[in-house]
Amino acid sequence: MQSRALRSGAVALGAAMVAALALAGCSSGGGQDGPTTLNYTIWDQNQEPALREAADEFENQNPNVDVEITVIPSKDYWTKIQTQMSAGTGPDVFWVNGPNFQLYASNGQLAPLDDTGIEAGDYPESLIDLYTYDGSLFGAPKDFDTIGVYYNKALFDAAGLEYPAAGWTWADFQNAAQKISDPANGVYGTAAAPYGQMTYYNTILQAGGEIISEDGTTSGYDTPEAAEGVQFWADLIENGSSPTLQQITDTWPGDTFSSGKMGMFLDGSWAAGTYSSAEAIADVIGVAPLPIGPSGENTSVVHGLANAASAKSENLEMAKKLAVFLSGEEAAGIQAKTATVIPAFNGTQQAWVDALTAIDAQIFLDAVETGAPLPISKNTTAWVPVEEDYIKQILSGQIDTETGLKDLAGEMNDLLAEE
Amino acid sequence: MARLRGREAAPRRTAAQLSRGRAWWALLFIGPAGLGLAVFYLWPIIRGIYLSFQDVGPFGGETFVGIDNFIEVFAEPDLGRALLNTLLYAAICLIGIPVAMIVAVLINTKGLKGRGLFRVLFFLPVVTMPVAVALVWRLLLNVDYGVLNLSLRAIGLPGVAWLSTPVVNMVVIAIVGIWMGLGTQIIIFTAGLQGIPDTLIEAAELDGAGPVRRFVSVIVPLLSPTTFLLSVLSVIASMQVFDLIFLMIDPNNPAQSQSQSLVSLFYAKGFLQHDLGAAAAIACVLLAIILVLSAIQFRLQRRWVHYE
Numbered sequence: 001m002q003s004r005a006l007r008s009g010a011v012a013l014g015a016a017m018v019a020a021l022a023l024a025g026c027s028s029g030g031g032q033d034g035p036t037t038l039n040y041t042i043w044d045q046n047q048e049p050a051l052r053e054a055a056d057e058f059e060n061q062n063p064n065v066d067v068e069i070t071v072i073p074s075k076d077y078w079t080k081i082q083t084q085m086s087a088g089t090g091p092d093v094f095w096v097n098g099p100n101f102q103l104y105a106s107n108g109q110l111a112p113l114d115d116t117g118i119e120a121g122d123y124p125e126s127l128i129d130l131y132t133y134d135g136s137l138f139g140a141p142k143d144f145d146t147i148g149v150y151y152n153k154a155l156f157d158a159a160g161l162e163y164p165a166a167g168w169t170w171a172d173f174q175n176a177a178q179k180i181s182d183p184a185n186g187v188y189g190t191a192a193a194p195y196g197q198m199t200y201y202n203t204i205l206q207a208g209g210e211i212i213s214e215d216g217t218t219s220g221y222d223t224p225e226a227a228e229g230v231q232f233w234a235d236l237i238e239n240g241s242s243p244t245l246q247q248i249t250d251t252w253p254g255d256t257f258s259s260g261k262m263g264m265f266l267d268g269s270w271a272a273g274t275y276s277s278a279e280a281i282a283d284v285i286g287v288a289p290l291p292i293g294p295s296g297e298n299t300s301v302v303h304g305l306a307n308a309a310s311a312k313s314e315n316l317e318m319a320k321k322l323a324v325f326l327s328g329e330e331a332a333g334i335q336a337k338t339a340t341v342i343p344a345f346n347g348t349q350q351a352w353v354d355a356l357t358a359i360d361a362q363i364f365l366d367a368v369e370t371g372a373p374l375p376i377s378k379n380t381t382a383w384v385p386v387e388e389d390y391i392k393q394i395l396s397g398q399i400d401t402e403t404g405l406k407d408l409a410g411e412m413n414d415l416l417a418e419e
Numbered sequence: 420m421a422r423l424r425g426r427e428a429a430p431r432r433t434a435a436q437l438s439r440g441r442a443w444w445a446l447l448f449i450g451p452a453g454l455g456l457a458v459f460y461l462w463p464i465i466r467g468i469y470l471s472f473q474d475v476g477p478f479g480g481e482t483f484v485g486i487d488n489f490i491e492v493f494a495e496p497d498l499g500r501a502l503l504n505t506l507l508y509a510a511i512c513l514i515g516i517p518v519a520m521i522v523a524v525l526i527n528t529k530g531l532k533g534r535g536l537f538r539v540l541f542f543l544p545v546v547t548m549p550v551a552v553a554l555v556w557r558l559l560l561n562v563d564y565g566v567l568n569l570s571l572r573a574i575g576l577p578g579v580a581w582l583s584t585p586v587v588n589m590v591v592i593a594i595v596g597i598w599m600g601l602g603t604q605i606i607i608f609t610a611g612l613q614g615i616p617d618t619l620i621e622a623a624e625l626d627g628a629g630p631v632r633r634f635v636s637v638i639v640p641l642l643s644p645t646t647f648l649l650s651v652l653s654v655i656a657s658m659q660v661f662d663l664i665f666l667m668i669d670p671n672n673p674a675q676s677q678s679q680s681l682v683s684l685f686y687a688k689g690f691l692q693h694d695l696g697a698a699a700a701i702a703c704v705l706l707a708i709i710l711v712l713s714a715i716q717f718r719l720q721r722r723w724v725h726y727e
Contacts, residue, residue: 075670079690086479103693107478186563194671243563245673246580250561382692389676396583396673 036315037066038322041081041091043074046273050338054331058322065318078381085109088312092319093326096139096308098130098373099380104308105133106378111309111316112136116324123327123344124304126373131306139306140327141344143335145268146367147202147290147300149173150275154284155180155187155263164264164288166363170206170232173264173291177241180263189241190264191253192233194392196384197374198266201301204229205372206293216377217416221387222409228294231401234394245396257281266290269364273339276358287359289367302371304344378419383412464706470699477693488700492688498701500677501684502708505658507586508593508680512657515597516604516649520642523608524634542602549599553666556595557582582667585677592663599663600656604649611645612638643724651716658709661686681705 042051048071055067070091072080078100084090085104096104104110114136120128123141131139149164156163159179164172177189193199201211209225212218220226236242243253257265258278267275276285290298307326313319325331332343336351342364343349353361377383390408393399399407471488473481492498526537544552559566560581568578582588615638623633639646661682668678679687681701689698 082477082693083690086477103477107476109478194673244580245671246583247562249583249669249672250557250565250580251563385687385691388670392671392673392675398673 035064035066036318037068038093038313038315038319039068039070039091040322040326041070041072041094043072043077043095044270044340045071045073047335047338047340050335050340051326051331054326054334055322057330057334058325061325062318062321065322067322085310085312090310090312092313092315093307093309093323095142095305096131097305098303098376099384101131101139101306101308102133102376102378103381105138109311110138111311111313111320112138113140113309113320113324116320118324118327122329122346124346124368126302126368126371127304127306127344130304130373130376131308139308140324142305142307142327143270143341143344144302144304144368145270145342146302146364146371147198147266147268148363148367149264149266149288149290150257150271151264151286151288152257152260152262152281152284153286154260154281159263163286164291166289167292168288169292170203170294174236174241176263177236178239181241183240183243186256187261188243188253188256188263190236190266191248191256191262192237192242192245192395193248193253193266194245194388194395196387196391197301197303198268200230200233200391201375202229202266202290202299203232203293205299205301206290206295206297207232208293208295208297211375212377212412212416216375219383219409219412219416221405221412225295227401227405230391230394230405234397234401237395238397245392260284269361270341272356272359272361272364276356282358285358287361287363289363297370300367300371301374302368303374305341377416379415382418383415386411386415467699467702467706470696471703473696473699475695481696484696488696489704491697492700492704495684495697497676497679497684501679501681504589504678505660505680505682507589508596508660509654509657511590511593512596512600512653513650515601516646516653518597519601519604519649520608520639520646522601523605523612524638526605527609527612538605541605544599545602547599549662550666552595552599553663557667560591583672583674585674588668588674588678592660592667593657595667596657596660596663600653604653607649608642608645611642615641640725644726647716647720647724651713654712654716655709658705658712681708 040051040055042048048069052069055069059065059067077095081090081094090109096110118137118140120137124144127141127144128137131137131141151164153163156176159176161176161179164176173190179189181187181189196211204211204220204226207225207228209223209229210220211226212220233242237244242248243251243256253262253265254267254271254275256262258275258281260280272287276282278285290300292298307323309316309319309323327344329345329348332345332348333351335341336343336348337355339352339355342352349365353365387408390399390404390411394401394404470481472483472485474484474487475481522541525531526534526541531537558564560568562568562578562580562583565578565581567581571578579587581591619637619641620633623637628636659682660680664678664680664683665686668675672678682705685698685701685705688701689695
């Protein structure tokens, strides 16, 4: 008797547990009624307040929609998004960039935006090209960025140098970097940050070389021009104008610059707000266009993000609408005022320049005219780590520039052939 | 827990011998743990082995490719380096065990003042998030401003790029790993120490053994089952090192490609290069290596482990 009672008790408990598990499994399904929730995933916390404001506006115009914003730090962003997309739990709308766009578009993860009423003419042509795949637009251009030289006027004054200005050259840059450097006191002229977009992509282009052929099929690293562009940075480390890579990995040069201990630092327009409000340098900061290289050009890499709608979204039409709205005139206007990034919607950029009172931010807009797009191919993320690894070995003196770049070009061509 | 003596446990009874009701109850109590084990350990292992024979697309979609993934992994130029790094890390971590034993004996000394304080101090790193631990150590090890290099320079020695010199950085990270795990090992040793009868120690004392002799001839042999348990656990855990390396070696570190462990390589393959099949193959190789190492340890225990 007793055992029977025990047994039925156990069975009942077990059944309750199974039921609880099953319910837990179901609850994420969601019902038909009530407001639709759209998830918007981004990686830059600095931009969240402005985007929240834009999302609120979207909610006002579409009363039945809730937009929740998720911020994933950029270091883990693509890993997480890809895992979520594979598992079918991805966001409805999310940021895409050039290096990752083609992977997502070519694997059917993004919804085409052609039928949403978005006008290509409202955006810079290079961004529309960047986010067009197989003749369809898969990303609504959200912002764009170019590279400039941030400099510290106090350190230029102390070294008795003139401030950098449009038309200056590589030689001027190298000279200033060396004069300002005072490693014994922790002061450096500049920094050879091992990130192509910020540093060596620009100098390779200025030397007349290319990172990847225009059709994205062959590496440009096995040319003397590319070597010249990389050597530019190796020399700066060599003569003490820049901290070594060992120092750079321990102390991010942007922080060194913000604390007033670096003369010049190449960084993107996205950092203008951060640097010009950094306490130690707010009164002495300036920006200048990139210096002119051997080719006679001061080419800057031009890149920009887009809002894309997931092809797997349960509310596809609404997701597409949100992606386009967040890149539209209204949202661009909200973003411009916060001085975070340059909005892509034509005609809203001036508000961004005006919001940055401490510096002449116009140089970032001018750089678009002479700029070149960020080098990408179908599977950019496959060769970028290889490229960065070789460049780091060259810059830290483990291999010489010529051998390193030749090997890099070989490996990169192999990877490109697989695409 | 402290003694691996499952084999000599109480005489077995088959489920049929237990009354039926009791079997149900047993199932109920084991159920949740068993379910967890099945969902979070067994299923991933089965799935991992399955995936290692598949080519997985960047967003799913599997096709059978036989042993291609294993061929790819064994041809991977970084594999040898990653294996050496992992073995180096695991070997250094073993040094933590004698350290933990000595600390355990010292802080269990009768009449020691501030025993509680020492226990807390040694256990704090265990309950601290690895992210916080890694951040603090990175500051301490900073090449320009770290306390360690500033101290070295103060006495006229050159600083060292602790985290961006290959091999050196693996040693440094292993030391941080030891520091993080020391507290747990001390607790397990403390449990082992409490199992040593006072009479044995007193007998040794009467025979004229000093503290060092008592430690070497009585305590160390009697703790050997605990030492064995910890060495098996330590090797299993340290062969899977990932978080400290991931947190302390940045992508812009010039030694990054020379500072990968097997699991970092697994992560790079699976989540950065979108090749889950090859990543699963690495995980299978790691599983095999850990099985072999554990088997060797179990064989060697006959030579040095004393079960009272």
